[in-house]
Amino acid sequence: MSAIIDNTPSAIVWMQEELKLLDQRQLPQLVVYLQLDDVAAVADAIRQMVVRGAPAIGITAAYGVVIAARQRYAENRQTWQRDLEPDLELLAAARPTAVNLCWALQRMKTLVLTLEGDPFGALEAEAILIHQEDIAANQKMAGLGADLLVADSAVLTHCNAGALATGGVGTALGVIRAGFASGKIDQVFADETRPWLQGARLTAWELVQEQIPVTLLCEGAAARLMQQGKIGWVIVGSDRIAANGDVANKIGTLSLAVLARHFGVKMMVVAPSSTVDMQLASGDLIPIEQRGADELLELEGKRIAAEGAQAWTPAFDVTPAELVDVIVTERGVVWQPSLEKMKSLMG
Amino acid sequence: MSAIIDNTPSAIVWMQEELKLLDQRQLPQLVVYLQLDDVAAVADAIRQMVVRGAPAIGITAAYGVVIAARQRYAENRQTWQRDLEPDLELLAAARPTAVNLCWALQRMKTLVLTLEGDPFGALEAEAILIHQEDIAANQKMAGLGADLLVADSAVLTHCNAGALATGGVGTALGVIRAGFASGKIDQVFADETRPWLQGARLTAWELVQEQIPVTLLCEGAAARLMQQGKIGWVIVGSDRIAANGDVANKIGTLSLAVLARHFGVKMMVVAPSSTVDMQLASGDLIPIEQRGADELLELEGKRIAAEGAQAWTPAFDVTPAELVDVIVTERGVVWQPSLEKMKSLMG
Numbered sequence: 001m002s003a004i005i006d007n008t009p010s011a012i013v014w015m016q017e018e019l020k021l022l023d024q025r026q027l028p029q030l031v032v033y034l035q036l037d038d039v040a041a042v043a044d045a046i047r048q049m050v051v052r053g054a055p056a057i058g059i060t061a062a063y064g065v066v067i068a069a070r071q072r073y074a075e076n077r078q079t080w081q082r083d084l085e086p087d088l089e090l091l092a093a094a095r096p097t098a099v100n101l102c103w104a105l106q107r108m109k110t111l112v113l114t115l116e117g118d119p120f121g122a123l124e125a126e127a128i129l130i131h132q133e134d135i136a137a138n139q140k141m142a143g144l145g146a147d148l149l150v151a152d153s154a155v156l157t158h159c160n161a162g163a164l165a166t167g168g169v170g171t172a173l174g175v176i177r178a179g180f181a182s183g184k185i186d187q188v189f190a191d192e193t194r195p196w197l198q199g200a201r202l203t204a205w206e207l208v209q210e211q212i213p214v215t216l217l218c219e220g221a222a223a224r225l226m227q228q229g230k231i232g233w234v235i236v237g238s239d240r241i242a243a244n245g246d247v248a249n250k251i252g253t254l255s256l257a258v259l260a261r262h263f264g265v266k267m268m269v270v271a272p273s274s275t276v277d278m279q280l281a282s283g284d285l286i287p288i289e290q291r292g293a294d295e296l297l298e299l300e301g302k303r304i305a306a307e308g309a310q311a312w313t314p315a316f317d318v319t320p321a322e323l324v325d326v327i328v329t330e331r332g333v334v335w336q337p338s339l340e341k342m343k344s345l346m347g
Numbered sequence: 348m349s350a351i352i353d354n355t356p357s358a359i360v361w362m363q364e365e366l367k368l369l370d371q372r373q374l375p376q377l378v379v380y381l382q383l384d385d386v387a388a389v390a391d392a393i394r395q396m397v398v399r400g401a402p403a404i405g406i407t408a409a410y411g412v413v414i415a416a417r418q419r420y421a422e423n424r425q426t427w428q429r430d431l432e433p434d435l436e437l438l439a440a441a442r443p444t445a446v447n448l449c450w451a452l453q454r455m456k457t458l459v460l461t462l463e464g465d466p467f468g469a470l471e472a473e474a475i476l477i478h479q480e481d482i483a484a485n486q487k488m489a490g491l492g493a494d495l496l497v498a499d500s501a502v503l504t505h506c507n508a509g510a511l512a513t514g515g516v517g518t519a520l521g522v523i524r525a526g527f528a529s530g531k532i533d534q535v536f537a538d539e540t541r542p543w544l545q546g547a548r549l550t551a552w553e554l555v556q557e558q559i560p561v562t563l564l565c566e567g568a569a570a571r572l573m574q575q576g577k578i579g580w581v582i583v584g585s586d587r588i589a590a591n592g593d594v595a596n597k598i599g600t601l602s603l604a605v606l607a608r609h610f611g612v613k614m615m616v617v618a619p620s621s622t623v624d625m626q627l628a629s630g631d632l633i634p635i636e637q638r639g640a641d642e643l644l645e646l647e648g649k650r651i652a653a654e655g656a657q658a659w660t661p662a663f664d665v666t667p668a669e670l671v672d673v674i675v676t677e678r679g680v681v682w683q684p685s686l687e688k689m690k691s692l693m694g
Binding site for chain 1: 374375376505536537538539540541542544547548549551552554555560561562563564565566567568569570571572574597598599600601602605606609610643644646647649650651652653654655656657658659660661664665
């Protein structure tokens, strides 16, 4: 199939040897790029969610290594590889749940250890390759996922697994773009996705750019949406998939999976193979980030909850494989995921 | 058992023949009472959610009839009963889902038709009786519900079914108050309850007044809370219970009921018998209010969602009786509700 067109501004821009990130904290009101000049700024941008989404933070970290290595090499041409270690650790520690971050850093580190002389060209090429591979994987998954849909499908997505979360057209939103372009999807619902409102702020914005009509709902309304037969599929991304097919994704995904099973709706997870962590036997081993309570208790710096209340703010949850109907990767599609099938996929 | 103490300011105050409502739109930042001087203002206050919660809007409507009748009688002593008709209709149309509104209006109307001479005293007495009966029902339900809990229970509630939603200590929060006072409940979680944030703004505020520790979460996190075994019960109120035991309540309740069943958590619905509508055979006949899209797309007048996005904003959903473990009313407790059991309860 032809490539899916993407009108959304890129989350990550590498141009003239500089890294620029679209500041997603300011969307949808402002489209502002921040230039990141050193590794501390890159790690901070990941931590502060200037950039978010598992594939996007992997790509960002790869460029972060390029920036860090340039500086370390300029400081000391003999010890730069050793001096780079704390930079890699700083980037790895920025956010814990998405495995793409570690995956990209590991790939860059493997290359670092082979380099002699000025490392910039080789590392830049590798980071760009990681970026381009993600763009290609997005395109592949978009087609594979859309092929699973029947005509006139209505779908629900959660959080943002789109261009803003990846290098390309997105994972879940890539499938939705392809499905809409081919006429298979005629209605898109999006959870607003509390507390960070990725659905309301990012997914809705992306779909508006693409002229794909989008209807927001609060997470509490998803059950009624399914009860009324309004959707056939839930389509989401993932931050880490364990070897047995358990899926870590934005908090609220587990709820959708349980509801989907109860109401006879299908559950599709779309993620590149860089999201699959064959080192972890099951999802309960995936580290789940707890965000600050203020993300729930405040909105844009203004307190919305009663003073004195506490907050429980896991940023992700884990959906057991048995509640996932299909995982779509660029390597292929896995129905009813299991350890055997994931092993076979990842070869 | 002794009466549960309530430190929360009353949602509804009838004093010196005037109606004052705590403006719940301004909580938790401001505690402000509005005086309602005519029936249009009362209907508007219900519609705009100055006051909300099924029992509270029933009580408010009863006082609204007192105010309307006083004015109609002053205008024309012969025709006041007929002139009152549009006032009753105005109040009845203010919000569609909570049956307590119609129930209170019907009770006032029945009395209106028997009256001769100045109706004020009799109608005021009836409205105060409705108010006092709700206070007593709250106390009764608090004890009945708390009796169902075992020691060291942790519970999750949704929306606000507390003092702010009733005349007394609340329905679901009445049970939670009683459970906490008797040491049976040691941890209370509350959904923030999008889009209107009743949990974050009202329930958390009430529990802070009572010195009951409360932990807020977004609706999307409830599944993980249950998956981790952190709660034993979901305890909610209701806006209308059909004859077969189907329960209409704040959007998000159905989701909690499906999740609770999946994860082995019990589901308790606490509501006075004025919430039971034996005229409706099942929940799919309950009118479900759609609120304005702005309640989701904006927060305090500021746009939070991307421009161009639409919103689907049902204010309530319907939980089928088979997902409800127990309904607690002031008339008694109904396990595994059914038409037979509801008929027996309502006699």
